Amino acid sequence: MxxxxxxxxxxxxxxxxxxxVFQEVKGIEKVVSGYSGGNAPGKPTYREICSGLTGHAEVIQLTFDADMISFEEILVIFMTTHDPTTLNRQGADRGTQYRSVIFYHNKNQKTIATEVIKQLQQYFEDKIVTEISPLAIFYEAEQEHQNYYRENAQQGYCSFVIAPKLAKLRKLHADKLV
Known part of the structure; x- marks a missing residue:
């Protein structure tokens, strides 16, 4: 098939x-952590990204079966499991590397992203500031950043920051989970 x-x-x-979040969603074939959206030459390192000087954001790249989950459904999950109304910030993480961004791969994804944000704005008190930009290049992050929660769930950051996002995912999108 x-x-x-x-x-x-x-x-x-x-x-x-x-x-x-996306490792728990049906139809997601693969999730890779990485970097995109900057203009620094060469493949960036985590340390360089954390400096905020590369212009890159911390991102994930999903490979998904569109017959099981649509791009629109992915974006709804994405927009409801982080705060798309804070510019260059998520919780205590601050800087352009932590911005809310959708890097589209084609014009159809750009159209869908624009429409999803427009539809979801009514559910947020503050303006959604999620950037919508064309994907130029994706750099895979170092191996220690792959499957981080699965391999480090007992660590403080995982317990205090990631676990609540997973609880929100399970509450809002239970029908989409593996």
Missing amino acids: NKNIQTATLGGGCFWCTEA
Whole structure:
């Protein structure tokens, strides 16, 4: 059976959080943490990203079966499991590397992203500031940043920051989970 495999690239603050969320969603084939959206030459390192000087955001790149979950459904999950109304910030994480961003892969994704934000704005008191930009390049993050929550769930950051996002995911999107 042929699958309708597509790719999405999203930044919702720390990539450990968004990675953990989408690893629980049906139809997601693969989640890779990485960096995108900057203009620094060469492949950036985590340390360089954390400086905020590269212009890159911490992102995840999803490979998904569009026959099981649509790009629109992915964006609704994304927009409701992080705060898309805070500019360059998610919780205590501050800087452009933590911005809310949708990197579209084609014009259809751009159209869907614009429409989803427009539809969801009514549910947020503050203005949604999620950036919608074309994907230029995606750099895979270092191996220690892949599957971070699954391998480090007992750590403080995971307990205090990621676990509540997963609880919100399970409450709002139970029908979409593995």
